[in-house]
Amino acid sequence: MYHSYKEVLKQVGLNIVYYRKEKNLTQLELAEKVNISNTYLSQIECGLVKKFVSLPVLIDISNALDVSISELFMFKQ
Numbered sequence: 001m002y003h004s005y006k007e008v009l010k011q012v013g014l015n016i017v018y019y020r021k022e023k024n025l026t027q028l029e030l031a032e033k034v035n036i037s038n039t040y041l042s043q044i045e046c047g048l049v050k051k052f053v054s055l056p057v058l059i060d061i062s063n064a065l066d067v068s069i070s071e072l073f074m075f076k077q
Contacts, residue, residue, distance in 0.1 A: 003075070010047035011075045012058075017045045019065040019072075033064040 003011075020030050031041040036057060043049050044061075062069040 006047065008073075009044075009049060009053070012053070012072050013045040013047040015072045015074065016061060016065070019067050020045075023065055025065075030061070030064055034060040036060075 020027070025033075027041050027045070028038045031038040034041070034057065040049075044053055044057075058072060059069055062072055
């Protein structure tokens with residue numbers, strides 16, 4: 001199945017929100033763990049990143065949330 005770039009960004013963002021809340025972390029706490037700004041994390045979670053999210057940032061987020069990077073890309077219907 002084909003997913004547009006915007007659809008992928010939105011779903012990855014929703015998955016990050018889900019796992020962040022599951023770990024009882026605020027955006028600020030997760031951003032600090034990943035060493036990115038709270039504003040940038042908010043943009044990632046909302047799927048509003050203008051160009052792209054780098055793989056190292058996604059790896060750091062998945063590590064901070066203690067989930068595999070593939071779980072961030074699992075799309076739920």
